[in-house]
Amino acid sequence: MKKLEDLFNLKGKTALISGGAGYLGNEISYTLAELGATVILASRDFEKCKNKCIEIKERLGPHADAIPMELNLMNKDSISETFTEIEEKFGGLDILVNNAWSGKKNSFESISDQDWEYDIAMSLNSVFYCIKKALPGLKQKKGIILNITSMYGHVAPDYRIYDGIQFTNPPSYGAAKAGVIQFTKYLASFLSPYDIRVNCLSPGAFPHEITQQNQTFIDQLSAKNPMNRIGKPHEIKGAVALLCSDASSYMTGQHLCVDGGWSIW
Template sequence: MTIKDPMFELSRGAALVTGAAGGIGREIALGLARRGPGVVCIDRAGSDTRSLVEQIRREGGAAIACDADVTDEEAMAAAVAEGERSFGAIAYAVNAAGINIAAEALEITQAQWSQVVAVNMTGILTSCQAQARAMLRHGGGSIVNIASMSASIINHKQDQVAYYASKAGVKHMTKSLAAEWAERGIRVNCISPGYTITPMLKASEETLAGFRRMTPMGRLAEASEMVGPTVFLLSQASSYVTGHDLKIDGGYTAW
Protein backbone atom coordinates (compact mmCIF):
# COMPACT_ATOMS: atom_id res chain seq x y z
CA MET A 1 0.00 0.00 0.00
CA THR A 2 1.28 3.45 -0.93
CA ILE A 3 1.00 6.10 1.77
CA LYS A 4 0.98 9.77 0.84
CA ASP A 5 2.07 11.68 3.91
CA PRO A 6 0.53 15.19 4.14
CA MET A 7 3.19 16.12 6.69
CA PHE A 8 5.65 16.60 3.83
CA GLU A 9 3.34 18.61 1.59
CA LEU A 10 4.04 22.26 0.85
CA SER A 11 0.48 23.46 0.46
CA ARG A 12 0.28 26.50 2.75
CA GLY A 13 1.34 29.04 0.15
CA ALA A 14 4.04 30.11 -2.27
CA ALA A 15 7.80 29.56 -2.04
CA LEU A 16 10.71 31.89 -2.64
CA VAL A 17 14.31 30.87 -3.42
CA THR A 18 17.30 33.22 -3.55
CA GLY A 19 20.40 32.18 -5.44
CA ALA A 20 18.05 30.19 -7.65
CA ALA A 21 20.38 30.21 -10.66
CA GLY A 22 23.15 28.41 -8.74
CA GLY A 23 23.62 24.67 -8.40
CA ILE A 24 21.98 24.07 -5.02
CA GLY A 25 19.47 26.90 -5.35
CA ARG A 26 18.37 25.67 -8.78
CA GLU A 27 17.80 22.10 -7.59
CA ILE A 28 15.86 23.29 -4.55
CA ALA A 29 13.67 25.57 -6.68
CA LEU A 30 12.89 22.63 -8.99
CA GLY A 31 12.23 20.35 -6.04
CA LEU A 32 9.83 22.77 -4.40
CA ALA A 33 7.95 23.44 -7.63
CA ARG A 34 7.43 19.68 -8.08
CA ARG A 35 5.64 19.65 -4.74
CA GLY A 36 3.03 22.21 -5.70
CA PRO A 37 3.75 25.76 -4.63
CA GLY A 38 4.40 28.59 -7.04
CA VAL A 39 8.11 29.43 -6.80
CA VAL A 40 9.67 32.89 -6.96
CA CYS A 41 13.18 32.35 -8.41
CA ILE A 42 15.47 35.19 -7.33
CA ASP A 43 19.03 35.88 -8.43
CA ARG A 44 21.11 38.86 -9.43
CA ALA A 45 20.60 40.49 -12.84
CA GLY A 46 22.28 38.51 -15.62
CA SER A 47 21.82 35.15 -13.91
CA ASP A 48 20.07 32.35 -15.76
CA THR A 49 16.80 32.17 -13.84
CA ARG A 50 14.72 32.29 -17.01
CA SER A 51 15.72 28.80 -18.14
CA LEU A 52 14.91 27.53 -14.66
CA VAL A 53 11.44 29.04 -14.85
CA GLU A 54 10.95 27.55 -18.31
CA GLN A 55 11.91 24.09 -17.02
CA ILE A 56 9.51 24.38 -14.08
CA ARG A 57 6.69 25.37 -16.41
CA ARG A 58 7.48 22.54 -18.85
CA GLU A 59 7.11 20.15 -15.92
CA GLY A 60 3.70 21.59 -15.10
CA GLY A 61 4.76 23.81 -12.21
CA ALA A 62 4.40 27.54 -11.64
CA ALA A 63 7.30 29.97 -11.30
CA ILE A 64 8.45 33.50 -12.01
CA ALA A 65 11.95 34.96 -12.24
CA CYS A 66 12.97 38.08 -10.31
CA ASP A 67 16.24 39.98 -10.59
CA ALA A 68 17.37 41.20 -7.17
CA ASP A 69 20.56 41.78 -5.23
CA VAL A 70 20.08 40.07 -1.86
CA THR A 71 21.91 42.91 -0.12
CA ASP A 72 19.41 45.47 -1.44
CA GLU A 73 16.48 45.89 0.98
CA GLU A 74 14.21 47.59 -1.56
CA ALA A 75 14.94 45.02 -4.26
CA MET A 76 14.20 42.12 -1.92
CA ALA A 77 10.99 43.73 -0.69
CA ALA A 78 9.94 44.25 -4.31
CA ALA A 79 10.70 40.62 -5.20
CA VAL A 80 8.61 39.37 -2.29
CA ALA A 81 5.76 41.67 -3.29
CA GLU A 82 5.93 40.43 -6.89
CA GLY A 83 5.79 36.86 -5.63
CA GLU A 84 2.72 37.63 -3.53
CA ARG A 85 1.00 39.23 -6.51
CA SER A 86 1.71 36.16 -8.63
CA PHE A 87 1.07 33.33 -6.19
CA GLY A 88 -0.41 34.67 -2.97
CA ALA A 89 1.03 34.41 0.51
CA ILE A 90 4.70 33.49 0.84
CA ALA A 91 4.82 30.54 3.25
CA TYR A 92 8.23 29.05 2.41
CA ALA A 93 11.62 30.61 1.72
CA VAL A 94 15.08 29.23 0.98
CA ASN A 95 18.12 31.48 0.97
CA ALA A 96 20.82 29.92 -1.18
CA ALA A 97 22.65 32.99 -2.52
CA GLY A 98 26.32 32.87 -1.61
CA ILE A 99 29.86 33.46 -2.88
CA ASN A 100 33.40 32.49 -1.97
CA ILE A 101 36.73 34.28 -2.39
CA ALA A 102 39.67 32.05 -1.49
CA ALA A 103 42.48 34.10 0.05
CA GLU A 104 44.98 33.66 2.85
CA ALA A 105 44.21 35.60 6.01
CA LEU A 106 47.31 37.79 5.62
CA GLU A 107 46.51 38.52 1.98
CA ILE A 108 42.74 39.04 1.86
CA THR A 109 41.76 42.66 1.28
CA GLN A 110 39.05 44.50 3.14
CA ALA A 111 37.16 44.81 -0.14
CA GLN A 112 37.22 41.04 -0.63
CA TRP A 113 36.21 40.41 2.98
CA SER A 114 33.37 42.92 2.74
CA GLN A 115 32.10 41.40 -0.51
CA VAL A 116 31.83 37.89 0.95
CA VAL A 117 30.26 39.07 4.20
CA ALA A 118 27.83 41.33 2.32
CA VAL A 119 26.42 38.50 0.20
CA ASN A 120 26.72 35.57 2.60
CA MET A 121 25.63 37.27 5.83
CA THR A 122 24.01 40.64 5.13
CA GLY A 123 22.22 39.11 2.15
CA ILE A 124 20.77 36.36 4.32
CA LEU A 125 19.58 38.86 6.91
CA THR A 126 18.07 41.19 4.30
CA SER A 127 16.31 38.24 2.64
CA CYS A 128 14.99 36.87 5.93
CA GLN A 129 13.68 40.30 6.92
CA ALA A 130 11.73 40.72 3.68
CA GLN A 131 10.39 37.16 3.86
CA ALA A 132 9.42 37.37 7.53
CA ARG A 133 7.55 40.64 7.06
CA ALA A 134 5.43 38.96 4.40
CA MET A 135 4.95 35.79 6.43
CA LEU A 136 3.79 37.71 9.49
CA ARG A 137 0.93 39.16 7.45
CA HIS A 138 -0.36 35.65 6.80
CA GLY A 139 0.18 33.79 10.07
CA GLY A 140 3.80 32.65 9.76
CA GLY A 141 5.95 30.42 7.62
CA SER A 142 9.20 28.52 7.38
CA ILE A 143 12.64 29.69 6.26
CA VAL A 144 15.71 27.58 5.42
CA ASN A 145 19.10 29.23 5.04
CA ILE A 146 22.01 27.55 3.27
CA ALA A 147 25.05 27.52 5.52
CA SER A 148 27.87 24.99 5.04
CA MET A 149 29.76 22.34 6.92
CA SER A 150 32.42 25.07 6.90
CA ALA A 151 30.27 26.85 9.49
CA SER A 152 31.41 24.19 11.96
CA ILE A 153 34.87 23.17 10.72
CA ILE A 154 37.86 24.54 8.83
CA ASN A 155 38.27 22.63 5.59
CA HIS A 156 41.60 20.83 5.29
CA LYS A 157 44.29 23.01 3.68
CA GLN A 158 41.88 25.58 2.25
CA ASP A 159 42.53 29.24 2.99
CA GLN A 160 39.18 31.04 2.82
CA VAL A 161 38.75 32.87 6.09
CA ALA A 162 35.93 35.13 4.87
CA TYR A 163 33.86 32.16 3.72
CA TYR A 164 34.32 30.31 7.02
CA ALA A 165 33.42 33.34 9.10
CA SER A 166 30.40 34.24 6.97
CA LYS A 167 28.96 30.72 7.00
CA ALA A 168 29.46 30.45 10.76
CA GLY A 169 27.59 33.73 10.93
CA VAL A 170 24.71 32.29 8.89
CA LYS A 171 24.47 29.33 11.26
CA HIS A 172 24.34 31.53 14.37
CA MET A 173 22.08 34.11 12.73
CA THR A 174 19.65 31.31 11.93
CA LYS A 175 19.51 30.37 15.61
CA SER A 176 19.00 34.00 16.61
CA LEU A 177 16.15 34.55 14.15
CA ALA A 178 14.56 31.24 15.17
CA ALA A 179 14.56 32.22 18.83
CA GLU A 180 13.23 35.70 18.10
CA TRP A 181 10.45 34.70 15.69
CA ALA A 182 9.30 31.36 17.15
CA GLU A 183 6.38 32.86 19.08
CA ARG A 184 5.30 34.73 15.95
CA GLY A 185 4.83 31.57 13.89
CA ILE A 186 8.02 31.61 11.83
CA ARG A 187 10.47 28.71 11.96
CA VAL A 188 14.06 29.31 10.79
CA ASN A 189 16.54 26.49 10.17
CA CYS A 190 19.61 25.94 8.02
CA ILE A 191 21.22 23.14 6.09
CA SER A 192 24.98 22.71 5.92
CA PRO A 193 26.08 20.94 2.75
CA GLY A 194 29.41 19.19 2.48
CA TYR A 195 31.36 18.98 -0.76
CA THR A 196 28.69 19.19 -3.46
CA ILE A 197 29.01 19.02 -7.23
CA THR A 198 28.10 22.55 -8.32
CA PRO A 199 29.69 25.25 -10.52
CA MET A 200 31.11 26.81 -7.34
CA LEU A 201 33.21 23.71 -6.61
CA LYS A 202 36.23 24.42 -8.81
CA ALA A 203 39.05 21.98 -8.11
CA SER A 204 41.35 19.56 -9.88
CA GLU A 205 40.45 15.88 -10.13
CA GLU A 206 43.25 15.15 -7.68
CA THR A 207 41.74 17.56 -5.16
CA LEU A 208 38.25 16.13 -5.68
CA ALA A 209 39.62 12.64 -5.14
CA GLY A 210 41.03 13.88 -1.84
CA PHE A 211 37.62 15.23 -0.84
CA ARG A 212 36.10 11.83 -1.57
CA ARG A 213 38.74 10.06 0.54
CA MET A 214 38.05 12.40 3.47
CA THR A 215 34.30 11.77 3.32
CA PRO A 216 33.07 8.59 5.06
CA MET A 217 30.53 7.93 2.30
CA GLY A 218 33.36 8.11 -0.24
CA ARG A 219 31.74 10.49 -2.71
CA LEU A 220 30.64 14.07 -3.26
CA ALA A 221 27.01 15.12 -2.93
CA GLU A 222 24.74 15.85 -5.86
CA ALA A 223 22.99 19.21 -5.57
CA SER A 224 19.65 17.37 -5.82
CA GLU A 225 20.42 15.66 -2.50
CA MET A 226 19.81 18.98 -0.72
CA VAL A 227 16.14 18.96 -1.75
CA GLY A 228 14.79 16.30 0.62
CA PRO A 229 16.30 17.79 3.79
CA THR A 230 15.09 21.23 2.75
CA VAL A 231 11.54 19.99 2.16
CA PHE A 232 11.62 18.33 5.57
CA LEU A 233 12.60 21.59 7.28
CA LEU A 234 10.02 23.63 5.37
CA SER A 235 7.14 21.21 5.87
CA GLN A 236 4.97 20.27 8.82
CA ALA A 237 7.08 17.14 9.21
CA SER A 238 9.48 19.38 11.15
CA SER A 239 6.82 21.43 12.94
CA TYR A 240 8.72 21.32 16.27
CA VAL A 241 12.13 22.06 14.71
CA THR A 242 13.58 25.56 14.68
CA GLY A 243 17.07 26.95 15.07
CA HIS A 244 18.53 23.68 13.79
CA ASP A 245 21.60 23.21 11.59
CA LEU A 246 21.18 20.04 9.51
CA LYS A 247 24.52 18.80 8.16
CA ILE A 248 24.35 17.06 4.78
CA ASP A 249 27.98 16.14 4.40
CA GLY A 250 28.25 12.39 3.87
CA GLY A 251 29.68 12.09 7.36
CA TYR A 252 32.59 14.47 6.71
CA THR A 253 32.28 16.23 10.08
CA ALA A 254 31.76 12.94 11.95
CA TRP A 255 35.48 12.22 12.22
Protein backbone atom coordinates in the same frame (compact mmCIF):
# COMPACT_ATOMS: atom_id res chain seq x y z
CA MET B 1 -3.58 11.28 11.75
CA LYS B 2 -1.83 13.04 8.88
CA LYS B 3 -0.50 10.92 6.05
CA LEU B 4 3.12 11.31 5.00
CA GLU B 5 2.05 12.61 1.60
CA ASP B 6 0.04 15.35 3.31
CA LEU B 7 2.97 16.40 5.49
CA PHE B 8 5.15 16.93 2.40
CA ASN B 9 2.41 18.60 0.35
CA LEU B 10 3.23 22.24 -0.51
CA LYS B 11 0.28 22.97 -2.78
CA GLY B 12 -0.95 26.51 -2.27
CA LYS B 13 2.38 27.60 -0.79
CA THR B 14 4.64 30.29 -2.23
CA ALA B 15 8.41 29.91 -1.86
CA LEU B 16 11.28 32.20 -2.81
CA ILE B 17 14.71 30.69 -3.39
CA SER B 18 17.53 33.23 -3.71
CA GLY B 19 20.05 31.92 -6.22
CA GLY B 20 17.33 29.48 -7.26
CA ALA B 21 18.88 28.74 -10.65
CA GLY B 22 22.36 28.00 -9.29
CA TYR B 23 24.20 24.72 -8.71
CA LEU B 24 22.38 23.71 -5.51
CA GLY B 25 19.63 26.30 -5.85
CA ASN B 26 18.41 24.43 -8.91
CA GLU B 27 17.79 21.29 -6.85
CA ILE B 28 16.08 23.30 -4.09
CA SER B 29 13.77 24.92 -6.65
CA TYR B 30 12.89 21.59 -8.24
CA THR B 31 12.22 20.04 -4.84
CA LEU B 32 9.71 22.67 -3.79
CA ALA B 33 8.07 22.74 -7.22
CA GLU B 34 7.74 18.95 -7.21
CA LEU B 35 5.97 19.18 -3.85
CA GLY B 36 3.47 21.61 -5.35
CA ALA B 37 4.71 25.04 -4.29
CA THR B 38 4.76 28.12 -6.48
CA VAL B 39 8.49 28.75 -6.66
CA ILE B 40 10.08 32.16 -7.19
CA LEU B 41 13.64 31.92 -8.49
CA ALA B 42 15.42 35.17 -7.69
CA SER B 43 18.92 36.45 -8.46
CA ARG B 44 20.81 39.20 -10.26
CA ASP B 45 20.78 37.03 -13.40
CA PHE B 46 17.13 37.36 -14.40
CA GLU B 47 17.62 35.52 -17.72
CA LYS B 48 19.16 32.52 -15.97
CA CYS B 49 16.22 32.39 -13.57
CA LYS B 50 13.76 32.81 -16.44
CA ASN B 51 15.29 29.92 -18.41
CA LYS B 52 15.32 27.69 -15.33
CA CYS B 53 11.65 28.44 -14.71
CA ILE B 54 10.84 27.42 -18.28
CA GLU B 55 12.79 24.20 -17.74
CA ILE B 56 10.93 23.43 -14.49
CA LYS B 57 7.55 23.88 -16.17
CA GLU B 58 8.55 21.74 -19.15
CA ARG B 59 9.86 18.91 -16.99
CA LEU B 60 7.20 18.90 -14.28
CA GLY B 61 4.18 19.61 -16.45
CA PRO B 62 1.36 22.13 -16.60
CA HIS B 63 0.70 22.16 -12.86
CA ALA B 64 4.21 23.41 -12.03
CA ASP B 65 4.38 27.12 -11.24
CA ALA B 66 7.80 28.80 -11.43
CA ILE B 67 8.36 32.54 -11.57
CA PRO B 68 11.63 34.43 -12.19
CA MET B 69 12.43 37.65 -10.33
CA GLU B 70 15.42 39.94 -10.31
CA LEU B 71 17.01 40.27 -6.88
CA ASN B 72 20.33 41.96 -6.16
CA LEU B 73 21.31 40.99 -2.63
CA MET B 74 24.00 43.67 -2.59
CA ASN B 75 21.40 46.39 -3.07
CA LYS B 76 18.89 47.18 -0.29
CA ASP B 77 16.55 48.91 -2.72
CA SER B 78 16.43 45.81 -4.90
CA ILE B 79 15.65 43.63 -1.87
CA SER B 80 12.90 46.00 -0.77
CA GLU B 81 11.36 46.17 -4.25
CA THR B 82 11.38 42.38 -4.66
CA PHE B 83 9.67 41.66 -1.36
CA THR B 84 7.17 44.49 -1.85
CA GLU B 85 6.21 42.92 -5.18
CA ILE B 86 5.83 39.51 -3.53
CA GLU B 87 3.65 41.05 -0.80
CA GLU B 88 1.42 42.67 -3.42
CA LYS B 89 1.11 39.60 -5.66
CA PHE B 90 1.03 36.76 -3.14
CA GLY B 91 0.33 38.34 0.23
CA GLY B 92 3.80 37.34 1.36
CA LEU B 93 5.81 34.15 1.44
CA ASP B 94 5.09 30.80 3.02
CA ILE B 95 8.71 29.70 2.56
CA LEU B 96 11.92 31.73 2.29
CA VAL B 97 15.11 29.94 1.29
CA ASN B 98 18.26 32.06 1.65
CA ASN B 99 20.65 30.25 -0.65
CA ALA B 100 22.46 32.67 -2.97
CA TRP B 101 26.22 33.14 -2.83
CA SER B 102 28.92 34.73 -4.94
CA GLY B 103 32.52 35.65 -4.19
CA LYS B 104 36.20 35.04 -4.88
CA LYS B 105 38.49 32.25 -3.80
CA ASN B 106 40.99 33.53 -1.24
CA SER B 107 43.45 32.45 1.38
CA PHE B 108 43.87 34.55 4.52
CA GLU B 109 47.00 36.07 2.98
CA SER B 110 45.36 36.95 -0.33
CA ILE B 111 42.00 38.25 0.86
CA SER B 112 41.58 42.03 0.66
CA ASP B 113 39.45 44.27 2.86
CA GLN B 114 37.06 44.65 -0.07
CA ASP B 115 36.77 40.88 -0.60
CA TRP B 116 36.04 40.35 3.09
CA GLU B 117 33.39 43.07 3.18
CA TYR B 118 31.75 41.78 -0.01
CA ASP B 119 31.53 38.21 1.30
CA ILE B 120 30.08 39.23 4.67
CA ALA B 121 27.54 41.45 2.92
CA MET B 122 26.58 38.70 0.46
CA SER B 123 26.50 35.70 2.77
CA LEU B 124 25.41 37.18 6.11
CA ASN B 125 24.01 40.69 5.82
CA SER B 126 21.73 39.80 2.89
CA VAL B 127 20.12 37.03 4.95
CA PHE B 128 19.23 39.60 7.61
CA TYR B 129 17.85 42.07 5.05
CA CYS B 130 15.74 39.47 3.24
CA ILE B 131 14.22 38.08 6.43
CA LYS B 132 13.40 41.59 7.68
CA LYS B 133 11.55 42.39 4.45
CA ALA B 134 9.81 39.01 4.28
CA LEU B 135 8.76 39.01 7.93
CA PRO B 136 5.26 40.61 7.64
CA GLY B 137 4.14 37.94 5.17
CA LEU B 138 5.83 35.15 7.08
CA LYS B 139 4.03 36.24 10.25
CA GLN B 140 0.69 36.25 8.50
CA LYS B 141 1.24 32.82 6.95
CA LYS B 142 3.12 31.24 9.87
CA GLY B 143 5.92 30.59 7.44
CA ILE B 144 9.18 28.71 7.20
CA ILE B 145 12.71 30.04 6.78
CA LEU B 146 15.50 27.80 5.54
CA ASN B 147 19.03 29.20 5.52
CA ILE B 148 21.56 27.36 3.40
CA THR B 149 24.83 27.49 5.29
CA SER B 150 27.91 25.28 4.90
CA MET B 151 30.05 22.70 6.66
CA TYR B 152 32.69 25.45 6.74
CA GLY B 153 30.39 27.40 9.02
CA HIS B 154 31.05 24.85 11.77
CA VAL B 155 34.33 23.11 10.83
CA ALA B 156 37.51 24.59 9.38
CA PRO B 157 38.95 23.74 5.95
CA ASP B 158 41.93 21.38 6.10
CA TYR B 159 44.81 23.48 4.75
CA ARG B 160 46.64 20.31 3.64
CA ILE B 161 44.24 19.64 0.76
CA TYR B 162 44.40 23.13 -0.70
CA ASP B 163 47.17 24.04 -3.11
CA GLY B 164 47.36 27.78 -3.75
CA ILE B 165 44.12 29.79 -3.82
CA GLN B 166 42.33 28.36 -6.87
CA PHE B 167 40.13 26.05 -4.79
CA THR B 168 40.68 27.56 -1.35
CA ASN B 169 37.62 28.37 0.73
CA PRO B 170 37.96 32.01 1.84
CA PRO B 171 37.93 32.84 5.57
CA SER B 172 35.12 35.33 5.00
CA TYR B 173 32.84 32.55 3.74
CA GLY B 174 33.23 30.41 6.84
CA ALA B 175 32.85 33.40 9.14
CA ALA B 176 29.66 34.51 7.38
CA LYS B 177 28.14 31.02 7.34
CA ALA B 178 28.93 30.55 11.05
CA GLY B 179 27.09 33.79 11.64
CA VAL B 180 24.06 32.52 9.71
CA ILE B 181 24.00 29.31 11.78
CA GLN B 182 23.86 31.33 15.01
CA PHE B 183 21.41 33.81 13.49
CA THR B 184 19.17 30.86 12.61
CA LYS B 185 19.08 29.80 16.27
CA TYR B 186 18.36 33.35 17.40
CA LEU B 187 15.48 33.69 14.93
CA ALA B 188 14.05 30.29 15.86
CA SER B 189 13.73 31.58 19.40
CA PHE B 190 12.49 35.10 18.78
CA LEU B 191 10.12 34.30 15.89
CA SER B 192 8.53 31.29 17.59
CA PRO B 193 5.69 33.41 19.06
CA TYR B 194 4.55 33.94 15.45
CA ASP B 195 4.71 30.18 14.68
CA ILE B 196 7.56 30.83 12.23
CA ARG B 197 10.07 27.99 12.07
CA VAL B 198 13.70 28.65 11.15
CA ASN B 199 16.29 25.98 10.34
CA CYS B 200 19.53 25.78 8.41
CA LEU B 201 21.05 23.17 6.13
CA SER B 202 24.82 22.78 5.77
CA PRO B 203 25.92 21.02 2.57
CA GLY B 204 29.42 19.70 2.14
CA ALA B 205 31.22 18.84 0.02
CA PHE B 206 29.35 19.74 -3.17
CA PRO B 207 32.06 21.27 -5.41
CA HIS B 208 31.00 22.92 -8.66
CA GLU B 209 31.62 21.19 -11.98
CA ILE B 210 34.70 23.29 -12.76
CA THR B 211 36.30 22.23 -9.47
CA GLN B 212 35.53 18.59 -10.22
CA GLN B 213 37.90 18.78 -13.18
CA ASN B 214 40.80 18.66 -10.70
CA GLN B 215 40.70 14.96 -9.84
CA THR B 216 43.57 15.13 -7.36
CA PHE B 217 41.76 17.75 -5.32
CA ILE B 218 38.45 15.86 -5.54
CA ASP B 219 40.13 12.67 -4.28
CA GLN B 220 41.57 14.56 -1.31
CA LEU B 221 38.23 16.22 -0.62
CA SER B 222 36.40 12.89 -0.84
CA ALA B 223 38.78 11.27 1.65
CA LYS B 224 37.69 13.80 4.28
CA ASN B 225 34.39 12.00 4.93
CA PRO B 226 33.44 8.40 5.79
CA MET B 227 31.56 7.91 2.51
CA ASN B 228 34.77 8.74 0.64
CA ARG B 229 33.06 10.76 -2.09
CA ILE B 230 31.67 14.20 -2.85
CA GLY B 231 27.96 14.94 -2.80
CA LYS B 232 25.70 14.92 -5.83
CA PRO B 233 23.39 17.96 -6.03
CA HIS B 234 20.18 15.92 -5.87
CA GLU B 235 21.30 14.53 -2.50
CA ILE B 236 20.14 17.67 -0.69
CA LYS B 237 16.57 17.30 -1.95
CA GLY B 238 15.37 15.07 0.88
CA ALA B 239 16.64 17.45 3.56
CA VAL B 240 15.11 20.43 1.76
CA ALA B 241 11.75 18.66 1.46
CA LEU B 242 11.83 17.88 5.18
CA LEU B 243 12.77 21.35 6.40
CA CYS B 244 10.41 23.25 4.09
CA SER B 245 7.29 21.21 4.85
CA ASP B 246 5.07 20.14 7.73
CA ALA B 247 7.12 16.95 7.90
CA SER B 248 9.42 18.99 10.18
CA SER B 249 6.64 20.77 12.07
CA TYR B 250 8.32 20.09 15.44
CA MET B 251 11.77 21.22 14.30
CA THR B 252 13.13 24.73 14.65
CA GLY B 253 16.55 26.21 15.31
CA GLN B 254 18.18 23.07 13.94
CA HIS B 255 21.37 22.76 11.92
CA LEU B 256 21.10 19.80 9.55
CA CYS B 257 24.31 18.59 7.91
CA VAL B 258 24.27 16.83 4.54
CA ASP B 259 27.99 16.15 4.32
CA GLY B 260 28.63 12.43 3.91
CA GLY B 261 29.58 12.28 7.59
CA TRP B 262 32.38 14.88 7.24
CA SER B 263 31.66 16.45 10.62
CA ILE B 264 31.70 13.21 12.67
CA TRP B 265 35.49 12.79 12.34
